[in-house]
Amino acid sequence: MDTAIALLDCNNFYASCERVFDASVKRRPVVVLSNNDGCVIARSDEAKELGVTMGSPLFKVDALLEEADAAVFSSNYALYGDMSGRVMNLLHNFTPEIEVYSIDEAFLSLEPRRRSLDNLGRSIREKIYKWTGIPVSVGIAETKVLAKIANRRAKKAELQAQGVLNLYRSPRTEPVLKETPVADVWGIGYRSALKLKAQNILTAWDLREMDNRFARRLLTVAGARIALELRGVKCLPFEFVQTKKHNITCSRSFGQTVSAYDDLKQAVLYFLTRAGEKMRKHGLAASAVTVLLATDRFRPVPADYAPSATYSSVYPTDGNQELQTWALKTLEKIYRPHYEYRRAGVILSGLVGTEKLTKRLFDDENFQKQHKLMKAIDEINRKFGKDTVRFASVRTAGNWKMKQARKSPGYTTNWNELMEVK
DNA sequence: TCTGGGGTCCTAGGACCC
DNA sequence: TCTGGGGTCCTAGGACCC
Secondary structure: OOOEEEEEEEOOHHHHHHHHHOHHHOOOOEEEEOHHHOEEEEEOHHHHHHOOOOOOEHHHHHHHHHHOOOEEEEOOHHHHHHHHHHHHHHHOOOOOOEEEEEOOEEEEEEOOOOOOHHHHHHHHHHHHHHHHOOOEEEEEEOOHHHHHHHHHHHHHOHHHHOOEEEOOOOOOHHHHHHHOEHHHOOOOOHHHHHHHHHOOOOEHHHHHOOOHHHHHHHHHHHHHHHHHHHOOOOOOOOOOOOOOOOEEEEEEEEEEEEOOHHHHHHHHHHHHHHHHHHHHHOOEEEEEEEEEEEEOOOOOOOOOOOOEEEEEEEEEEOOHHHHHHHHHHHHHHHOOOOOOEEEEEEEEEOOEEHHHOOOOOOOHHHHHHHHHHHHHHHHHHHHHOOOOOOOOOOOOOOOOOOOOOOEOOOOOOOHHHOOOOO
16 A cells, blocks of 8 residues: 655744743743844744744844743754754654654654554654653645645644644545645745736645646646645655755854954854864765855845855865865955945855765875864864864854854753753 | 757756745 | 844756767
8 A cells, every 4th residue: 555654843843942941931922033133933832823923023023022921032953953853763663764854844654554544643743742842743644745734734723633634545635725725835935826826726726636737837847746746646755864965054144244354254264164064074075165245135235245156176175274275265256345244154065975085186195184184173072062173263253253142051962051950 | 150959067046945 | 223044956058069
């Protein structure tokens, strides 16, 4: 029999993580902010009821939150990443076939015969709540796109559905699709929804019934695949193993605007350090570095300027010294004085596994030495904390740093910030 | 020089996702 | 005063080749 696909999604994930460790916010509205404490990126149900929308700038909802005695947190990705790992690990108790799709979502491939899918969904939900304190919703159906819709529905009607909705070969699929606006279908964004609306295709059901060649013409193959998935035809493959990364980005907005070359250089070198660490953690090396700068898009003073440029090499490297040289060459090329920059970043691309690094024609010995040095530095920093050892050119503070005034402690990731029991 | 079809590779930009 | 960051996939178009 055809396998069923479950989508597990943590409810209000970042807000729920904050709640697990802070009993005082259990009953208060909770929101979590983006970097720089700029806008709201996660909300508890109570915060949603207040009318705080996803992505609202904090300054627009600050008064509202204050009045409701809401708890407001800067984002704490170390904490969320750790909690995510705990949730995902528990899933292995239910099926070996898991695709971790994002920090708070996973697809599970399930054998429909094994036992009632409804019961299985419920026990997954209970177990995760009991062991991690994170509430989750489970949607089950024939394909990923349908499982997404089932999940969304399970969340919406939480009381009736108990957080689990099984639409696998279910007569309820048709009414649910007819009630789902096409813009809420996974993979249909703002642009596509507009095009569909112009054709009077308004619901998920309408999209399902659409002529496939027409869907392809209007929305390219991506849209055609979604339409097929809505019919129960599996088009999006299940990816059990994490696919190799193609790029690694580190970019940030600054807490204030920055004009001096030296400050931007510091920011770029700092971001490069972070990106390099991540790259080596995945056992990769980069053949290209992109550097980007941008002025404030909301206040283009004196003018809008958002350049980027890429340095490519025939020899991939995982050594920060070499990456720094590439990045600074690129930065010099795009830097113009007199602009008020609000953001900078680096992208490492052309990634290859370090096992595939070929011997260099010139100066291979030096390259190998650098490779070993980076390994040693990463090891020390992993043991003793970020930036215990770093290149002298890299500063860890400056006027380019972001604002994070309301960060919760690293309850699970930092020995100095463990929860205290009195 | 521009006549012709067919193919690959690369990149920029659009669209979408969480 | 105050508006996030990190990704993927697809397509079109140019360069280059035979």
